[in-house]
């Protein structure tokens with residue numbers, strides 16, 4: 001058994017771990033990053049990037065299929081599944097290469113390969129070959145898909161998760177997708193637009209991260225209109241049969257039975273903490289055995305252990321993982337002079353079409369917290385620029401605090417949501433009021449004019465006396 005003594009040991013070389021490494025290195029050279037799997041990160045290898053590559057192909061197919069609306073005739077197009085998947089894999093490999101190159105440029109003394117687990121608060125065992133004595137530890141072990149009990153045993157290789165999709169050589173004929181969350185919706189719509197027959201099995205009418213009933217209603221209209229989407233299924237059973245899976249489920253009291261090539265499970269992800277033997281780390285764990293992490297320091301309680309990324313967050317997103325990696329790595333490096341780091345305004349974007357954006361505090365959380373707030377809406381059906389582009393589907397809800405007029409958050413499904421989401425998150429981070437936001441420029445004709453309509457609606461409800469003049473459709477058409 002080799003022995004190693006370091007100031008900072010980082011478990012996991014994903015996006016959070018890599019950022020933690022760079023931050024810790026600013027304080028000490030005695031750092032080691034321990035990785036049990038392949039280098040390249042979840043984001044580049046099986047997450048953000050390959051999923052967006054698949055969506056890009058689906059968008060191209062959708063644009064061709066819908067070109068007739070603009071008077072553009074496209075005769076006889078076909079989706080070449082092998083070519084689609086080849087581009088997804090090739091471009092994905094390019095992104096992975098950049099990450100792997102970065103890791104390969106690190107000195108060998110900073111890297112260790114193998115599965116890490118705690119044997120004592122300051123001691124990690126890595127595989128069966130090395131024992132690391134670490135003054136501080138950063139846990140950045142990411143997350144893995146949650147599978148319904150017994151399905152892996154019953155379905156074998158017909159049960160797939162996101163990782164499997166991106167190594168396909170060709171597109172299958174049909175898939176059932178369990179879970180209408182972010183991954184389920186993004187992949188279902190992309191596969192459907194590429195000609196795969198899709199059955200998306202949701203639960204309790206949930207649709208991605210949305211909580212605002214009016215925005216959810218608009219989202220339901222979008223996805224049930226386009227996909228084989230069953231938003232409120234119960235009693236879902238899956239069993240293996242010849243060349244695929246038999247899926248039985250109930251919706252609205254009616255039983256359905258379908259045969260599909262694969263069952264894709266996208267029913268949420270769980271932090272990779274189970275095999276770390278955290279009970280040996282001397283940490284305070286909560287009632288379900290999970291450590292509590294300070295959002296601004298990344299530190300677990302008063303301990304020498306820090307956590308970053310999907311392993312310890314309720315916002316498992318790439319930019320959050322990178323930020324958390326930085327603050328955990330920095331604090332592990334400078335320990336015991338741990339310092340808090342400010343966090344950014346919450347922002348989430350789903351790359352469906354139309355896209356979904358969540359900014360700040362959502363409708364359900366505002367309601368649960370008893371905040372006095374008002375809501376402004378815009379429906380995109382008659383929004384000028386959106387209609388010009390035939391992307392006039394969806395709804396935006398913006399929330400403002402009663403009394404102060406402070407902007408609090410937004411939920412949206414609609415055109416350009418990735419851009420509108422950023423504008424709103426930046427305004428939120430600057431603590432702007434709705435009136436201050438309305439004082440910013442809005443160009444004509446843009447989708448942002450739809451945002452202005454929603455903000456004006458909100459302003460009217462927040463401060464009836466100081467309301468802005470009504471929209472003038474004749475002055476600037478379709479805003």
Ligand SMILES: Cc1cc2nc3c(=O)[nH]c(=O)nc-3n(C[C@H](O)[C@H](O)[C@H](O)COP(=O)(O)OP(=O)(O)OC[C@H]3O[C@@H](n4cnc5c(N)ncnc54)[C@H](O)[C@@H]3O)c2cc1C
Nearest residue numbers: 012014015016036037042047048116142309310316317318
């Ligand atoms: C399909 C999909 C699409 C996504 N799309 C987006 C998107 O568009 N935008 C966005 O912001 N986010 C997206 N995400 C989320 C984003 O990918 C994650 O939030 C981010 O990658 C998390 O980074 P991480 O460093 O925490 O984990 P990871 O990158 O998973 O790194 C964790 C590392 O720890 C290693 N490890 C685990 N246990 C041990 C151990 N005991 N010992 C040693 N090593 C260990 C693992 O092998 C892994 O390499 C997506 C995720 C998925 C799955």
Ligand SMILES: NC(=O)c1ccc[n+]([C@@H]2O[C@H](COP(=O)([O-])OP(=O)(O)OC[C@H]3O[C@@H](n4cnc5c(N)ncnc54)[C@H](O)[C@@H]3O)[C@@H](O)[C@H]2O)c1
Nearest residue numbers: 179180181182183184203206266267268269316349350351
């Ligand atoms: N665009 C992006 O930023 C992006 C894209 C993909 C993933 N991600 C990240 O990855 C995380 C994980 O994604 P996810 O989609 O796996 O999780 P999720 O939490 O977004 O969605 C899981 C969904 O599955 C449902 N569900 C759970 N068990 C079920 C069952 N047995 N049957 C039917 N439905 C069931 C849940 O109610 C939920 O709606 C996301 O929270 C997100 O942060 C982000």
